[in-house]
Amino acid sequence: xxxxxxxxxxxxxxxxxxxxxxxxxxxxxxxxxxxxxxxxxxxxxxxxxxxxxxxxxxxxxxxxxxxxxxxxxxxxxxxxxxxxxxxxxxxxxxxxxxxxxxxxxxxxxxxxxxxxxxxxxxxxxxxxxxxxxxxxxxxxxxxxxxxxxxxxxxxxxxxxxxxxxxxxxxxxxxxxxxxxxxxxxxxxxxxxxxxxxxxxxxxxxxxxxxxxxxxxxxxxxxxxxxxxxxxxxxxxxxxxxxxxxxxxxxxxxxxxxxxxxxxxxxxxxxxxxxxxxxxxxxxxxxxxxxxxxxxxxxxxxxxxxxxxxxxxxxxxxxxxxxxxxxxxxxxxxxxxxxxxxxxxxxxxxxxxxxxxxxxxxxxxxxxxxxxxxxxxxxxxxxx
Numbered sequence: 001x002x003x004x005x006x007x008x009x010x011x012x013x014x015x016x017x018x019x020x021x022x023x024x025x026x027x028x029x030x031x032x033x034x035x036x037x038x039x040x041x042x043x044x045x046x047x048x049x050x051x052x053x054x055x056x057x058x059x060x061x062x063x064x065x066x067x068x069x070x071x072x073x074x075x076x077x078x079x080x081x082x083x084x085x086x087x088x089x090x091x092x093x094x095x096x097x098x099x100x101x102x103x104x105x106x107x108x109x110x111x112x113x114x115x116x117x118x119x120x121x122x123x124x125x126x127x128x129x130x131x132x133x134x135x136x137x138x139x140x141x142x143x144x145x146x147x148x149x150x151x152x153x154x155x156x157x158x159x160x161x162x163x164x165x166x167x168x169x170x171x172x173x174x175x176x177x178x179x180x181x182x183x184x185x186x187x188x189x190x191x192x193x194x195x196x197x198x199x200x201x202x203x204x205x206x207x208x209x210x211x212x213x214x215x216x217x218x219x220x221x222x223x224x225x226x227x228x229x230x231x232x233x234x235x236x237x238x239x240x241x242x243x244x245x246x247x248x249x250x251x252x253x254x255x256x257x258x259x260x261x262x263x264x265x266x267x268x269x270x271x272x273x274x275x276x277x278x279x280x281x282x283x284x285x286x287x288x289x290x291x292x293x294x295x296x297x298x299x300x301x302x303x304x305x306x307x308x309x310x311x312x313x314x315x316x317x318x319x320x321x322x323x324x325x326x327x328x329x330x331x332x333x334x335x336x337x338x339x340x341x342x343x344x345x346x347x348x349x350x351x352x353x354x355x356x357x358x359x360x361x362x363x364x365x366x367x368x369x370x371x372x373x374x375x376x377x378x379x380x381x382x383x
Contacts, residue, residue, distance in 0.1 A: 001308065001311060001312055001315065004301075004304070004305075004308065005315075005319060007301065008301045008305065008319060008323060011294065011297055011298045011301050012298065012301075012322075012323055012326050012327075014294055014298075015294060015295070015298045015326075015327065015330065016326070016330055018291060018294060018295075019330050019331075019334050021194070021198070022190065022191055022194040022195075022334065023194070023333075023334060023337065024194075025193075025194035025195070025197045025198040026190050026193055026194040026197070026337065028197055029193050029194065029196075029197040029250065029252050030252065031252050031253065032155065032251055032252055032253045032256075033253055033255060034147050034150060034151045034154055034253075034255065040069060040070050040073050040150070040153060041073075041153070041157070042073070042132075042133050042134050042153045042156065042157065043073050043074065043131075043132035043133050043134065044069070044073060044074040044075075044132050044133075044134045044135075044136055044149055044152065044153065045074070045075055045077060045126070045127070045130040045131075045132035045134070045135050045136070045213075046064055046074060046075070046076045046077065046136050046137075046138070046149070047077050047079065047123055047126040047127070047130075047135060047136070047137045048060065048061075048064075048076065048077065048078045048079065048137070048138055048139065048140050049079045049081055049119050049122040049123060049126075049137075049139070049140065050078055050079065050080055050081060050083065050087050050091075050140035051080075051081040051082065051083050051087070051118070051140075052083050052084055052085045052087060053083070053085075053087050053140035053141060054083070054085040054086045054087045054090055056140055056141040056261075057078070057087055057090050057091060057140045058090050058094065059143060060138070060139075060140050060141065060142055060143065060144075061076065061078070061091070061094050061098070061101065063142075063143045063144045063145075063146075064076055064138075064144055064148070064149075065097075065098050065101075066146050067144070067146055067147070067148055067149040067150070068146055068147060068149075068150055069149035069150050069153070071099070071100050072100075074100065074132070074149055075100045075101075075102060075130065075132065076098070076100060076101045076102065077102045077103075077104060077126040077129070077130060078091045078101070078102070078103050078104070078140070079104045079106060079122035079123070079125060079126050080103060080104065080105045080106060080107075081106050081118055081119070081121075081122045082106055082107055087140075088103060088105060091103045102129075102130075104122075104125055104126055104129065106121070106122060106125065109125060117222065117225075117226045117232075119206075119232050120222045120225070120226055120232045121226075123137060123222075123232055124221055124222055124226075127213070127216065127221070131213075132213065133212065133213055133214075134152065134153065134156060134210060134211075134212060134213070135210065135211055135212070135213055135216060136149070136152055136209070136210040137206050137207075137209045137210070137232075137233075138206075138207050138208060138209075138258055139206065139207045139260060141260050141261055142168075142207050142208075142258050142259065142260045143258070143259045143260070144208075144258050145255055145256065145257065145258070147255055147256075148256065148258070151166075151251070151253070151255065151256050152164075152166075152210045152251075152256075155210075155249065155251055155256075156210065156212070159249050160247070161247050161248060161249035162211060162212050162214075162215035162240060162244045162247045162248070163209075163210070163211035163212070163215060163236075163237060163240040163244070163247070163248050163249070164209075164210055164211075164248065164249035164250060164251060165192060165196075165203075165204035165205060165208060165209050165210075165233070165237065165249075165250055165251070166208040166209075166210075166250070166251035166253065166256040166257070166258070167189045167193075167208065167251070167252075167253070167254075167256060167257045167258070167342070168185065168189065168205045168207045168208050168257070168258050168259075168260060169182065169185060169186060169189070169257050169258075169259050169260075169342060169344070170182040170185045170259075170260060170261065170262040171259050171260070171261055171262070176350070176353050176354075176357070177262075177265070177266065177269065177357070178262050179347050179349070179350070179353075179354060180353070180354040180357040180358065180361075181262040181263070181269065182262060182344065182347050183335055183338075183339070183344075183347040183348070183351075183354050184354070184358060186335065186338040186339060186342055186344060186347065187331075187334065187335050187338050188203070188205075189338065189342070190334070190337065190338040190341075191203065192204065192205070192250060193250040193252050195288075196248055196249065196250040197250065199246065200285075200287050201285065201287050201288050201291060202234070202237050202238050202241045202248055202285060202288070203234055203237070203288065204233045204234055204237040205233055206232050206233035207258050207260055208256070208257075208258040209233055209237075211236075211240065215240060215243070215244060216236075218243060219236075219239045219240055219242075219243045221236075222235075222236060224239070225239070238285055238288075241285070254341070254342060254343065257342065270364075270365065270368075273361070273365045274365060274368060274369055277365050277366065277368075277369035292366075295362055296362055296363065296366040298323075298327065299327075299358075299359045299360075299362040299363045299366075300363050301323060302320065302323045302324055302327065302359055303359065303360075303363055305319045305320040305323055306320055308320070324359075327355070327359070328351075328352065328355045331355060331358070332348070332351060332355075335347075335348065335351075336348060
């Protein structure tokens, strides 16, 4: 019991130290905004992989084409990844309205036998058929802001980066699970910005990502990470960081936030997070793995301290309350910063329920990801 108490204390102090680093780096990261009118120069290819997105693709496209960027300077490429619904038909209908909308159907191209990197293949195919200087990706269930493309073009011109990521938020707030996911995502945005600012932990989200075509070509695209189903964002970003030190950016701007929906239930939520976690062993940056491991073990220590109450009721209860309150208080201070910046303070309502979700989710998904190597995503079983 004494050894367990010492380990728990070390993990708790390490967690406090980690969060303090995130907060310090986030404060040091300057907010960015598109000032005045953009001066369009760079050509852009917007790539949207889509599989069975008939319910969302039209809204996504309308938000992209509502951007204040010259039609002559950008093309939108929707890559239909063997959809079984009317996704392709909806895109074809929208092509009558938008002359710079292209549809690629992966069914028209030979597929590598046994391949599971479906999304990477879709993005790579669009890149191979397009030619713009800047590649911007989002997902088919997202809504983008009207200054999204001008913002990306201007950010790359001003900051001289080769790749950058920007904030993503979840719109769901009408359930305990929805609020937790939305709050967790905001926290991840703060961590992403802080890690990139500190130049020690590169993360990103493919729903709001951009990179230079020349940089993509120099690192060989997805070569070397194309055996994994996930990782079209983080793994590519880490490849870029190795090839182009100090040239990765994060757009800390409320006006560049891309919105998307949250998985509606626990099975779909767990499936999504297991897919994300499946690539964690392939991270090239050991600091990312170390930070994830620290949070994972700290959550397990909190859970195990509950069982310690059976062995030593008083000491076990004190230990559990100490660990739970320490994590909850630290996370609240941390997440309040994120919620304030993004204007989502309502997500802190019933915060303690979100905290319980976070502890259980990190412990469960982290454990399952090491033993369960298959999952179902978009109707496909992925190995």
